[in-house]
Amino acid sequence: MKFGLRLRGGLLATLIMFGAPVVAPVGAVFVSSSALAQTVQSISVEGNRRVEVETIRSYFKPGPGGRLDQAAIDDGLKALIETGLFQDVRINRGAGGQIIVSVVENPVIGRVAFEGNKKIKDEQLTTEVQSKARGTFSRAMVQSDTLRIAEIYRRSGRYDVRVTPEVIEQPNNRVDLIFTIEEGAKTGVKSIEFVGNNAFSSYRLRDVIKTRESNLLSFLASGDIYDPDRVEADRDLIRRFYLKNGFADVQVVAALTEYDPEKKGFNVTFKIEEGAQYRVGSVDFRSSIPNFDPSSLRAYSRVYAGSLYNVESVEKSVEEMQIEASRRGYAFAVVRPGGDRNFEAHTVSVVFNIDEGPRTYIERINLRGNTRTRDYVIRREFDISEGDAYNRALVDRAERRLKNLDYFKSVKITTEPGSSSDRVILIVDMEEKSTGDFSISGGYSTTDGALAEVSVSERNLLGRGLFAKASVTYGQYARGYSLSFVEPYLLDYRVALGLDLYQREQLSNSYISYGTKTLGFSPRLGFSLREDLALQLRYSVYQQQISLPSYLANCNNNLGTSAFNPSPAFAASQIPPIDLSSTNGLGCYADGEASLPVRKELANGKTLTSALGYTLTYNTLDNNKNPTDGLLIDFRQDFAGVGGDVSYLKTVADGKYYAPLVSDIVGIVRLQGGILTKINDDLRMLDHFQMGPNLVRGFAPNGIGPRDLNPFGTQDALGGTKYWGASLELQMPFWFLPKEVGLKGAVYADAGGLYDYKGPTSWFATNEVNAPGCIPSTINPPSAGTCTGLVYDDSKVIRSSVGVGLIWQSPFGPLRFDYAVPLTKGKYDRTQEFRFGGGTTF
DSSP states (O other): OTTSSBOOOHHHHHHHHHOOOOSSOTTOOOOOTTTTOBOGGGEEEESOSSSOHHHHHTTSOOOGGGOBOHHHHHHHHHHHHHTSOEEEEEEEEOGGGOEEEEEEEOOEEEEEEEESOOSSOHHHHHHHOSOOTTSBOOHHHHHHHHHHHHHHHHHTTOTTOEEEEEEEEETTTEEEEEEEEEOOOOOEEEEEEEESOOSSOHHHHHHHSSOOOOOTTGGGOSTTBOOHHHHHHHHHHHHHHHHHTTOTTOEEEEEEEEEETTTTEEEEEEEEEOOOOOEEEEEEEEEOSTTOOGGGGGGGOOOOTTSBOOHHHHHHHHHHHHHHHHHTTOTTEEEEEEEEEETTTTEEEEEEEEEEOOOOEEEEEEEESOSSSOHHHHHTTOSOOTTSBOOHHHHHHHHHHHHHTTOEEEEEEEEEEOSSTTEEEEEEEEEEOOOEEEEEEEEEETTTEEEEEEEEEEEEETTTTEEEEEEEEEESSEEEEEEEEEESSGGGSSEEEEEEEEEEEEOOOSSOSOEEEEEEEEEEEEEEEETTEEEEEEEEEEEEEEEOOGGGSOOOEEETTEEEOOOHHHHHHSSSOOOTTSSSSOOTTTTOOOOHHHHHHHHHOOEEEEEEEEEEEEEOOSOSSSOSSEEEEEEEEEEEOSSSSOOEEEEEEEEEEEEEOSTTOEEEEEEEEEEEEEOSSOOOGGGSBOBSTTTSTTBOTTOBSOEEOOTTSOOOBOOBSEEEEEEEEEEEEOTTSOGGGOEEEEEEEEEEEEEOOOSOOBSSOTTSOOOTTOOOOEESSSSOOOSSBOEEEOOOOOEEEEEEEEEEEETTEEEEEEEEEEEEOOTTOOBOOEEEEEEEEO
16 A cells, blocks of 8 residues: 555544543552552563653652652653653552553654645645654644644635544554645635724725625635634724724724635624714823923924824824934833813813833843844844833834835734843744745836836845845837846945846837937935935936937938038928929938937937936825825936036926815825926937826827927927926725725816927037028927928917726736826827726736
């Protein structure tokens, strides 16, 4: 047979595997105390093979005088049974009252194997069970291992699992232990209900929790798999959500789970008692510390009279105040918030009490569970060290920072008493998780066409907390690669150093006649000024080059000694007129021609840009991926001219405000604008802002703003040096669809403008004399054109549109479909009413 001779006899197997512990075994003979008044050396042992006689005798402890009494015999019998080394232990009387201990040793496990397991590997199960190869076989341990294996499967959502242990007898008192596993199907959550929620809909609360209902696309995620720990964590998430929104008396009474055999899944019901919603009536500061002005901490309070009572704001205020008091020399100051409820007015009077805490110091910081991450990577997240005063606010901040690293499944910091009453030991328990990612991403949009990306990244490189990523992109109109590296603690300071090397190639398409190739390198420094305020400093150096099909750049004739690019207007004014479609060397527009700024950029060849810049970001969003409340503002400036071939100052601001309205509708207001300022050299067309649906939806990419009007050319968008935009959007769920589908709709109105082109308008440089007979370039015809000039439109028309959108947070990534109708537009603008974009990571 495959595993050797199987253990015969159902009764014997049952006794070994599942029999009750032997307390008073059949056959044991108990004699009188006088007969058993023996010494340990008078005990004889029978049946032992591996366990030494002296080891067995050591479990019998003699009483006074070195003699064994009945109690000592009983205790020794129990101790031998509890070792798990023996199947049976019996005590008999021999001749002359001699004590005979007869034992039957448990077998030795030859190997432990698993059969039928496909979803969980042998290696993981081996580490979880207590029964080990070359260890002692124990029926109690096997029972425990059976339950443990079943629990592992239940944690992964397989509640129909069945685990059957089998024992195969081998020679020399050895056995093989086989766990046969019937894994069963995953057990999902079929429904999630909320009872007692009046202020917030069930649809909104499903956004708060991590558990999800099963649906057709659940195989791409795991949130629908029933996990009792996750359900319990969801209770706290619901409670925290209510406390954040002013419900100081909220209680999530229970999370009831019931298995439905018909649906083969769980029904989860959260029972909530909301209570009243409170606002802050007043904010006061009190101190029991001599010479400490409590009102000086008012600037660090995030709680204001008249605002909704928010527990998170109170907690953050306490943390900031306590840290500030420590900076001022009050290392043991403790800020304790208090609140008096006015049940009739539904207000809370918040009081921050600053008291002198116990004088406790940190003796040690012990790290447990970090097998890969270096100790110093963890310790640098603490603002306190061994020997410092114990400050709970700083400890909580360190715990939050460690969780935000995303290196660990769980982080918990607890305290233990130190070597004296004024010493504590910090215990940091962690469970590491995988930090490497390999992804294949794909997407399609009406702007960029089909696009695919392969990337490899590591968030905790070599366990040193470094980030590295390499990616390759290949698409219909865009291609390139990028390498990124981030050191989050430069020279042991909380300053992030980033290095980016990239190459991008944009191919010509229906929106632009030219292609661009960019090769660049950018180091950057990131600073966290506050939790909601960040600053980034950067230096960018990149080389850029334009490419054109030969038929769009074949107009390079000479008139006298000057470079000559005749316009249609100039050709018609000559006597006799020049035939631009002939083959006499002036056939510039016979097959179309790119715009003058594009051809001039092509003639300039490779251009080097060297720029210094910064970005200031203010972020109070409640969720960065799917925000419903908060403000996000980006302000950035870039100064080009630190070497290189171009110089300019580019300033851009972008602000988004999210606000929850009624019935789960979220309102979004967006304002944006930018200015490009000339410094010394002339501005290139490529440095101008190019706008389309990124400013006003309903317009094509590069469809807004100044445009070349040559009727025989490609009529390229020229861009502008100034733009502004405003948008108002309402996003709403489809209440008739399950929340897990991830669909919601949007209605919006956009307005904006792009204007003031400052790029090349003449083939000649500004310090050259124009060719004889030429007249200046023209803005907004019907004025005449010139032989070397650019005829273009630069009207300051306000573009506006209204539209509807469909947003899908799909398992394939975020997808969005928009249909917008322009209301006002420029004469030469290009529209695109339907737009689609999205992507995924497999």
